Amino acid sequence: MDWGTLQSVLGGVNKHSTSIGKIWLTVLFIFRIMILVVAAERVWGDEQQDFVCNTLQPGCRNVCYDHFFPISHIRLWALQLIFVSTPALLVAMHVAYTRHEKKRRFRNGEKIDIEELKNERIHIRGPLWWTYTSSIFFRIIFEATFMYVFYYMYDGYQMPRLVKCDAWPCPNTVDCFVSRPTEKTTFTIFMLAVSGICMMLNLAELCYLVIKICMKESGKAA
Amino acid sequence: MGEWSFLGDFLEKVHKHSTVVGKVWLTVLFIFRMLVLGTAAESSWGDEQSDFMCDTQQPGCENVCYDKAFPISHVRFWVLQIIFVSTPSLVYMGHAMHTVRMEEKRKMKEAEIEARENKNGGDTYYQQKCSVAEKETKLSGWDEAGGQIILRGSLLNTYVYSILIRTAMEVAFIVGQYVLYGIFLETLYICQRAPCPHPVNCYVSRPTEKNVFIVFMLAVAVLSLFLSLAELYHLGWKKAKERCSRSYKASPSTAPGRLESAPQAERPQMYTPPPDFNQCLSSPNGKFISPFSNKMASQQNTANFATERVHGQEDAAGEGPFIKSSYVESPEVASECAAPAFPENYFNEKRRLSKASRASSKARSDDLSV
Numbered sequence A: 001m002d003w004g005t006l007q008s009v010l011g012g013v014n015k016h017s018t019s020i021g022k023i024w025l026t027v028l029f030i031f032r033i034m035i036l037v038v039a040a041e042r043v044w045g046d047e048q049q050d051f052v053c054n055t056l057q058p059g060c061r062n063v064c065y066d067h068f069f070p071i072s073h074i075r076l077w078a079l080q081l082i083f084v085s086t087p088a089l090l091v092a093m094h095v096a097y098t099r100h101e102k103k104r105r106f107r108n109g110e111k112i113d114i115e116e117l118k119n120e121r122i123h124i125r126g127p128l129w130w131t132y133t134s135s136i137f138f139r140i141i142f143e144a145t146f147m148y149v150f151y152y153m154y155d156g157y158q159m160p161r162l163v164k165c166d167a168w169p170c171p172n173t174v175d176c177f178v179s180r181p182t183e184k185t186t187f188t189i190f191m192l193a194v195s196g197i198c199m200m201l202n203l204a205e206l207c208y209l210v211i212k213i214c215m216k217e218s219g220k221a222a
Numbered sequence B: 001m002g003e004w005s006f007l008g009d010f011l012e013k014v015h016k017h018s019t020v021v022g023k024v025w026l027t028v029l030f031i032f033r034m035l036v037l038g039t040a041a042e043s044s045w046g047d048e049q050s051d052f053m054c055d056t057q058q059p060g061c062e063n064v065c066y067d068k069a070f071p072i073s074h075v076r077f078w079v080l081q082i083i084f085v086s087t088p089s090l091v092y093m094g095h096a097m098h099t100v101r102m103e104e105k106r107k108m109k110e111a112e113i114e115a116r117e118n119k120n121g122g123d124t125y126y127q128q129k130c131s132v133a134e135k136e137t138k139l140s141g142w143d144e145a146g147g148q149i150i151l152r153g154s155l156l157n158t159y160v161y162s163i164l165i166r167t168a169m170e171v172a173f174i175v176g177q178y179v180l181y182g183i184f185l186e187t188l189y190i191c192q193r194a195p196c197p198h199p200v201n202c203y204v205s206r207p208t209e210k211n212v213f214i215v216f217m218l219a220v221a222v223l224s225l226f227l228s229l230a231e232l233y234h235l236g237w238k239k240a241k242e243r244c245s246r247s248y249k250a251s252p253s254t255a256p257g258r259l260e261s262a263p264q265a266e267r268p269q270m271y272t273p274p275p276d277f278n279q280c281l282s283s284p285n286g287k288f289i290s291p292f293s294n295k296m297a298s299q300q301n302t303a304n305f306a307t308e309r310v311h312g313q314e315d316a317a318g319e320g321p322f323i324k325s326s327y328v329e330s331p332e333v334a335s336e337c338a339a340p341a342f343p344e345n346y347f348n349e350k351r352r353l354s355k356a357s358r359a360s361s362k363a364r365s366d367d368l369s370v
Helices: A003-014 A019-043 A060-068 A073-107 A114-119 A127-153 A181-221 B002-016 B020-044 B061-069 B074-120 B125-135 B153-181 B207-248 B275-281 B295-317
Strands: A162-165 A174-177 B188-191 B200-203
Touching: A003 A019, A003 A073, A003 B002, A019 A073, A019 A181, A019 B002, A019 B074, A060 A162, A060 A174, A073 A127, A073 A181, A127 A181, A181 B061, A181 B074, B002 B020, B002 B074, B020 B074, B020 B207, B061 B188, B061 B200, B074 B153, B074 B207, B153 B207
Parallel strands: none
Antiparallel strands: A162 A174, B188 B200
């Protein structure tokens, strides 16, 4: 999976984020994407090959694996990371649109310094504030949804060592053994903890933005 | 190594703003840990489960025995170790970037005020400038002239804490590795766990090669720990030395006509500003007047003035000798002032020497000053 593309896209958004947003992005890249790529993919690498069932019945092992792991943890985490990063693209699009508008005005004869336009750090005000805040809100929703999906799909966050399977064509209830359950549990809990931290950061950022705008409004009113 | 690029990119930035020992530590991290892990250790541990053989036909016995023998693989353990040990540096980096941004904001504010004042015009320009500069709380470390971060104040504290936490993490992981696996891997592992019918012999794949890498990574971890402790010692020793030397030279400053009202007692001779500047600005009633009609000259003098204030405050805080990349002095300006009469040692002591630069006083631009 090519995460470099995501990094280049989100790197652009980073310039227009708040400090908390920048911390969130760093945590995302180092503690989630990097761990996923460097460590977790290796741990889950042999999950089907080393899924062993106590039966000689052909096809039983395949069916049991499919029954207990409808979608692998790795793929689910990859989807989670993509969904969670996507709202930031809204902000990037808005910023690009604002710049495009300014360029258009410049071309129509208004006096705007083109150099300044390129390097300008756009402040989070007005319509951009709404875009930014809604992107954070969606991020929180996606995080929570995926954490729940994990919990629902795998009955908690612990990887069992032994699963009992009686799906057809297994002739009876067979014992199947999962590969590396302890290591998988360790990484599942680690990724869960980092998701929780990211969610806290998003909530903090949301509160910060709301409080800032309230103070500004009350300052104007006063 | 491509997979490590996410962390590598961040740490490159940290590399720029570290002390010498810090840079050595980062190099050790990059080359002896990340690179070795990514290229060599991964392939050595690649077949760890597929070639973990148990002397049994019982299905599932190998799986559970492997899981019992290796709750977490060495390679993943080292990955987590590297990430957790690098994290404090990232926190320091965040603080440094924050400092830089605050400094940029301050400059922008000053430029705004200047533009406003120039529009109105007037004698109160320097007065306002001084009051703005005075309002600034401790500038925590931005060398305007050199564009380099100077470690002092809260930034130095963050740096020290980051090294302390890094050291603690390093120790924790070394101890953790010992608790989990001991030091060496045995070839034979005897396993008794359901569904194995009895204690079975299990054989680890490539134990000798793995032991070589385990010892290597342990040695590198100990080396990193030693480097962190050396850096702490270096920072602590410098600070203690400066406190001692400061308590010795409690002589009042002889610099004529300094404009700032900060305590003068400890200012050494070396930071005397160019006399012509002072001669211009000192007046009988003590009021600040700007004799300069030239805008650029006055801007440069403003910068010099702010820089001197910063250095004055810094000396008062007693941060001691450090390598600066340059000393900004006021250029050829205002003809109203008398011809400058520099003290004889002025040019020689423009840049303070540190112990490390005995041979040449040339400052290394990428060294962080403490």
